[in-house]
Each structure stands twice: as structure tokens, then as C-alpha cells.
Amino acid sequence: MSERHLLIVAHGSRRQASNDEVRELGERVRAMRDPAIHRVDVAFLELAEPSIPDGLARCAAQGAREIIVFPYFLAAGTHVATDIPEALATFSEIHPDIQVRLASHLGASASLAKTILDIASKAG
Amino acid sequence: MSERHLLIVAHGSRRQASNDEVRELGERVRAMRDPAIHRVDVAFLELAEPSIPDGLARCAAQGAREIIVFPYFLAAGTHVATDIPEALATFSEIHPDIQVRLASHLGASASLAKTILDIASKAG
Numbered sequence: 561m562s563e564r565h566l567l568i569v570a571h572g573s574r575r576q577a578s579n580d581e582v583r584e585l586g587e588r589v590r591a592m593r594d595p596a597i598h599r600v601d602v603a604f605l606e607l608a609e610p611s612i613p614d615g616l617a618r619c620a621a622q623g624a625r626e627i628i629v630f631p632y633f634l635a636a637g638t639h640v641a642t643d644i645p646e647a648l649a650t651f652s653e654i655h656p657d658i659q660v661r662l663a664s665h666l667g668a669s670a671s672l673a674k675t676i677l678d679i680a681s682k683a684g
Numbered sequence: 685m686s687e688r689h690l691l692i693v694a695h696g697s698r699r700q701a702s703n704d705e706v707r708e709l710g711e712r713v714r715a716m717r718d719p720a721i722h723r724v725d726v727a728f729l730e731l732a733e734p735s736i737p738d739g740l741a742r743c744a745a746q747g748a749r750e751i752i753v754f755p756y757f758l759a760a761g762t763h764v765a766t767d768i769p770e771a772l773a774t775f776s777e778i779h780p781d782i783q784v785r786l787a788s789h790l791g792a793s794a795s796l797a798k799t800i801l802d803i804a805s806k807a808g
């Protein structure tokens with residue numbers, strides 16, 4: 561079975577605490593030890609490290625055969641529609657042997673409505 | 685049993701499509717018809733309507749006895765830490781009979797890691 565990696569891509573913020581929140585989220589996802597995902601990493605579109613190209617290169621260096629890129633964005637703006645796909649296309653030109661799949665961004669995911677009801681029920 | 689309403693609070697954007705994404709998310713949550721939640725509404729901190737005070741007032745006008753406010757934010761910045769709680773405190777002064785509960789913001793919710801793995805598995 562091929563090595564499948566998950567790369568969580570966030571916008572990045574001048575506020576370091578926000579970037580750290582994303583890194584902690586990556587750790588929480590990692591800690592769930594999904595048997596279908598061999599590694600979980602995070603990358604940032606801007607303002608924080610690693611960048612998306614660096615994050616993808618790290619996956620490749622660590623033996624990924626398949627990378628699922630998850631845009632940790634609420635809205636389908638230019639970043640989701642253009643910037644992230646462009647970064648993936650550039651990577652795929654260099655690494656045609658690694659399959660890169662772009663997941664739906666968080667705000668559009670079918671699971672999100674249920675997640676919100678879960679959160680609401682915990683507050684109630 | 686008291687009428688429990690859920691108010692999803694988003695930042696709001698100059699980009700109308702982003703605000704519409706939030707409204708559509710509200711519809712998806714509504715469509716799940718959670719028996720513990722009587723109404724689902726959305727409100728915006730800025731740049732879109734309704735505002736948080738208007739959203740809360742609408743819940744009150746529609747008979748809410750309890751309002752769960754869910755910050756649809758990825759990071760715990762000033763909006764989550766200060767602006768939203770202040771808006772809720774102002775409302776509670778006017779409506780001390782209505783219980784207002786602030787849920788954890790999306791980025792901090794315990795359910796989010798599992799949601800991300802669900803999204804990733806659908807992309808794989």
C-alpha cells in the first residue's frame with residue numbers, strides 16, 4: 561500500500577498564536593492515528609513556515625506516494641480556488657510520480673454541519 | 685423544555701460569496717433537524733447582515749429561552765476572545781431571562797480533528 565500523507569494547509573497569520581493553533585490542530589489529527597494516513601503535516605500559504613512548497617517537498621522527502629492536501633479555510637476565495645491549486649500543480653510537475661489530491665476546503669465539507677451540532681450540544 | 689436556538693457567528697466578508705457560504709452552512713445545519721435545537725440562525729461580526737445584536741434579538745423575538753452562540757472562527761483572536769463575548773454580555777443585560785452559552789470556536793473544538801480525517805478519507 562502506498563504511503564499516504566495528509567498536508568493541512570492554513571492561511572498563516574502575523575499572530576503567532578494563530579499559527580500555533582494550526583500546529584496544535586495538526587498534532588490532534590496526528591494523535592488520532594488514522595491507519596490510512598501515514599503522516600500528518602501542516603503548511604501555510606503565507607506569513608508562517610513551512611510554506612506549501614516546503615510542506616509538499618517534506619512529504620516527498622519522507623516517502624509519500626500520495627498526498628492529500630486539505631485547505632483549512634472557511635471560504636472558497638482566491639486562495640482556495642487559485643493559489644493552492646497552483647502550488648500543487650507546480651509540485652506535480654516536479655514530482656509526477658506522487659499523486660496529489662486536493663480535498664474540499666473546510667467550509668464546504670459535508671461533515672461540517674454535524675461537527676457544529678456536536679460542538680453546540682457540548683455547550684448546551 | 686425550553687426553546688434552544690443556535691446562532692452561528694461568522695466574521696463577515698466584503699466578498700458576498702463568502703457570506704453566502706456561511707448562510708448555506710446555516711441551511712445545512714438546519715436541514716439536519718437536531719431535535720435539541722429549535723432554530724438555527726447565522727449572524728456576522730461585521731461587513732454582513734444580520735449583526736450579532738440583530739441575530740440575538742431575532743432569537744429572542746422568536747421565543748428562544750436559551751441561545752448557543754457558536755463562533756465560526758478558526759483562530760482565537762480578539763474577535764473570539766473579546767468582541768463576541770462583549771456582544772453577548774450586552775444582550776444578556778437586556779434579556780437576563782434568556783440563557784446565552786458561548787460554544788468553543790471551531791478551531792478549538794475537539795470534534796475538528798475527526799472532521800478533517802473524514803474529509804481526507806473522502807478525497808483519498
